[in-house]
Amino acid sequence: MSRILVGVKRVIDYAVKIRVKPDKTGVVTDGVKHSMNPFDEIAVEEAVKMKEKKLASEVIALTIGPAQSVETLRTALAMGADRGIHVEISGKEWELLQPLHVSKIFAKVAEKEKVDFVIVGKQAIDDDSNQTAQMTAALLDWPQATFASKIEKKGDKIEVTREIDGGLETVSCKIPAVISADLRLNTPRYATLPNIMKAKKKPVEKLAAKDLGVDTAARIDVVSVEDPPVRQAGSVVPDVDTLVAKLKDSGFVK
Amino acid sequence: MFVNRARFSTSILTQQIRRLKSTLVLAEHNNEVLNPITANTVTAAKKCGAGDITVLVAGTKCGPASEAAAKLEGVSKVLVAENAAFNGFTAEALTALLVATQNQYKFTHILSGATAFGKAVLPRLAAKLDVSPISDIIDVESEDTFVRTIYAGNAILKLKAKDPVKIITVRGTNFEAAKEGGSAAIEKAPEGDFKTDLTEFISQELTKSERPSLTAAKVIISGGRGLKSGDNFKLLYDLADKFGAAVGASRAAVDAGYVPNDLQIGQTGKIVAPDLYIAVGISGAIQHLAGMKDSKVIVAINKDPEAPIFQVSDYGLVADLFKAVPELTTKV
Numbered sequence: 282m283s284r285i286l287v288g289v290k291r292v293i294d295y296a297v298k299i300r301v302k303p304d305k306t307g308v309v310t311d312g313v314k315h316s317m318n319p320f321d322e323i324a325v326e327e328a329v330k331m332k333e334k335k336l337a338s339e340v341i342a343l344t345i346g347p348a349q350s351v352e353t354l355r356t357a358l359a360m361g362a363d364r365g366i367h368v369e370i371s372g373k374e375w376e377l378l379q380p381l382h383v384s385k386i387f388a389k390v391a392e393k394e395k396v397d398f399v400i401v402g403k404q405a406i407d408d409d410s411n412q413t414a415q416m417t418a419a420l421l422d423w424p425q426a427t428f429a430s431k432i433e434k435k436g437d438k439i440e441v442t443r444e445i446d447g448g449l450e451t452v453s454c455k456i457p458a459v460i461s462a463d464l465r466l467n468t469p470r471y472a473t474l475p476n477i478m479k480a481k482k483k484p485v486e487k488l489a490a491k492d493l494g495v496d497t498a499a500r501i502d503v504v505s506v507e508d509p510p511v512r513q514a515g516s517v518v519p520d521v522d523t524l525v526a527k528l529k530d531s532g533f534v535k
Numbered sequence: 536m537f538v539n540r541a542r543f544s545t546s547i548l549t550q551q552i553r554r555l556k557s558t559l560v561l562a563e564h565n566n567e568v569l570n571p572i573t574a575n576t577v578t579a580a581k582k583c584g585a586g587d588i589t590v591l592v593a594g595t596k597c598g599p600a601s602e603a604a605a606k607l608e609g610v611s612k613v614l615v616a617e618n619a620a621f622n623g624f625t626a627e628a629l630t631a632l633l634v635a636t637q638n639q640y641k642f643t644h645i646l647s648g649a650t651a652f653g654k655a656v657l658p659r660l661a662a663k664l665d666v667s668p669i670s671d672i673i674d675v676e677s678e679d680t681f682v683r684t685i686y687a688g689n690a691i692l693k694l695k696a697k698d699p700v701k702i703i704t705v706r707g708t709n710f711e712a713a714k715e716g717g718s719a720a721i722e723k724a725p726e727g728d729f730k731t732d733l734t735e736f737i738s739q740e741l742t743k744s745e746r747p748s749l750t751a752a753k754v755i756i757s758g759g760r761g762l763k764s765g766d767n768f769k770l771l772y773d774l775a776d777k778f779g780a781a782v783g784a785s786r787a788a789v790d791a792g793y794v795p796n797d798l799q800i801g802q803t804g805k806i807v808a809p810d811l812y813i814a815v816g817i818s819g820a821i822q823h824l825a826g827m828k829d830s831k832v833i834v835a836i837n838k839d840p841e842a843p844i845f846q847v848s849d850y851g852l853v854a855d856l857f858k859a860v861p862e863l864t865t866k867v
Contacts, residue, residue, distance in 0.1 A: 293686070295821070295822065296821075298689070298821065299686045299689050299690060301690050308685075308686060308690055320803075379667040380658070380667070380668075381661065381662065381665075381666070381667040381668075384662055403803065404803065406686070406687060406802065406822075407685065407686055408685050409670065409671065409683075409684065409685055409686070409687070409802065410668075410670045411654050411658070411670055411671075412658035412661070412668055412670060413658075415626065415654075415655060415656075415657075415658035415659045415662070416658045416659065416661065416662035416668075417662075418659060419630065419658070419659040419660075419661075419662035419663050420662050422733075423733065424627055424733035424734040425626055425627070425655070425659060425734070426734070427626075427654070427655045428651060428655075430796070440737065443651075444651070444796050444797070445651040445652075445739075445797070446650050446651045446652070446750075446797060446805070447739075447741040447742060447797055448739065448740050448741040448742040448795060448797050449739070449740045449796075449797075450623070450736070450737075450738065450739045450740070451737040451738045451739075451740075452623065452625065452734050452735065452736055452737055453734070453735045453737050454733065454734050454735075455732065455733050455734070463796075463803075464786065464790070464796075464803060465789075465790070465796055499697065500666075500667035500696070500697055500698055501667060501669075501694045501695060501696055501697060502694065502695040502697065503692065503693075503694055504680060504693040504694060504695055505692075505693045506685075506690050506691070506692050506693075507690065507691045507693075508689075508690065508691070509684070509688060509689065509690070509691050509828075512828065512833075512847050512849075513849075514846075515833070515845075515847075515848050515849035515850055515851060516849075516850060516851070517840075517845065517850075517851040517852070517853060518850050518851065518852050520852075520854075521852065521854075521859055521862045521863050521866060522866065524834065524850055524852050524863065525863065525866045525867055527850050528811075528834075528850075528867065531811075531832055533754070533778070533810070533811050533832070534867045
């Protein structure tokens with residue numbers, strides 16, 4: 282029976298309007314609402330669904346980050362993951378941690394836990410990198426099924442429908458495989474109160490990157506983090522005729 | 536001591552010369568035509584300080600794309616890898632080719648457009664080369680310093696990459712397309728057994744459209760939840776015909792099933808920057824703005840005067856779209 286490793290990241294909540302720090306070293310995170318990266322909720326949902334369909338026997342949730350990341354892990358456990366692994370990385374090291382480092386940790390854990398699937402979100406909404414699944418697959422030399430909107434087990438393979446620029450495409454991947462979840466894969470469930478209570482009792486193992494033999498030396502220097510340019514305030518036009526006139530002035534309508 | 540130092544500085548000099556001469560652009564194509572983002576990526580490659588730019592064209596049929604790539608100004612060489620192994624352009628097969636190409640040529644920069652294709656392939660290559668890739672750059676400051684957006688475009692990160700090889704995906708809308716007028720040499724890419732049994736391409740289901748593609752369109756008309764149904768998108772298609780425009784959508788419209796997902800504009804869909812963007816029935820959530828706020832002129836039509844879209848629009852019209860859009864279509 283398959284085992285699934287699912288990745289979850291604690292990020293600033295998607296609805297928060299972020300603020301750049303005045304010293305331009307990053308964005309303000311203290312006292313700001315955080316939650317599970319929305320794509321990771323979809324990844325957890327898919328993993329739990331696969332378990333419910335008896336395609337997997339165990340779902341292991343992995344998070345990497347500071348101490349507070351355990352909250353995110355508990356959410357995954359409340360959604361149905363069986364146990365959690367927390368690789369604690371904080372401070373400056375966390376700020377400069379790249380998907381390459383994360384992928385190395387995922388690959389090590391995947392091997393250690395002998396999993397058949399790694400499922401992660403397509404991208405984290407904080408750094409918007411969209412790299413972890415691809416890099417984890419490369420490090421393990423497994424197939425990658427990125428931007429998945431549908432997953433079906435077909436014999437000893439999985440068939441995955443991927444969201445690509447012109448529409449959809451279907452690929453067939455050998456198992457073990459790495460999958461990244463796109464928005465349309467499913468609708469994540471809410472954790473119910475009894476499940477949140479039960480999740481508190483589920484085991485969470487704490488590891489350090491060096492326990493796994495992963496070097497987390499910085500690969501980049503942050504030169505600056507700045508606000509994007511502000512758009513000039515526009516005007517509200519009273520009717521369609523004025524709008525047409527404005528579009529004529531700008532040369533869009535002849 | 537002196538000799539050593541001289542040797543040391545010579546080696547730095549050779550390194551620098553080599554660094555100036557070694558950028559690879561992975562072309563995107565569909566075995567028929569070259570994807571226009573390849574031309575934008577060549578411009579980004581030039582900004583990386585590369586005198587010599589090589590374009591790699593891989594696929595089952597590379598003739599048309601490699602000829603188009605050879606004509607791009609600034610390209611000095613086109614490497615062609617025509618092989619059944621690249622059916623479906625799977626990342627697994629292409630990565631094997633890219634690793635072989637990199638082993639032979641030792642590029643300092645490897646770039647591709649930040650499309651579904653580039654995003655799937657380049658991180659896989661980067662992990663194989665133990666390099667931290669840089670996604671979706673919007674500017675190049677120097678050969679190792681790049682600018683990209685984070686937090687759905689709400690912050691701009693400037694970073695210095697420490698890895699010896701820079702692996703980069705490029706946001707096409709932020710770089711002009713390289714013009715035609717070049718005449719690069721076309722050569723064979725390194726050969727090898729690139730066939731993989733990890734992933735097999737099965738089929739594609741592409742959205743058919745006679746309209747300009749979203750990422751290349753000068754004018755985009757985009758609809759959101761306010762359209763209420765897929766049928767009502769006809770109002771937008773009628774208006775789009777007047778402008779020769781592409782039609783896009785917000786995530787809400789896609790999730791509601793009004794239109795297919797490849798029309799989605801935003802943080803996780805397509806990033807566009809047309810001359811004119813008309814947002815119809817779109818509230819303007821952060822995630823949507825991330826995909827369109829670099830448009831030159833933004834028009835918003837929404838019945839809610841408090842909708843956040845009005846904070847970024849140049850011209851806002853507070854009106855019922857079912858009245859305003861048909862009226863606009865007859866008057867333009």
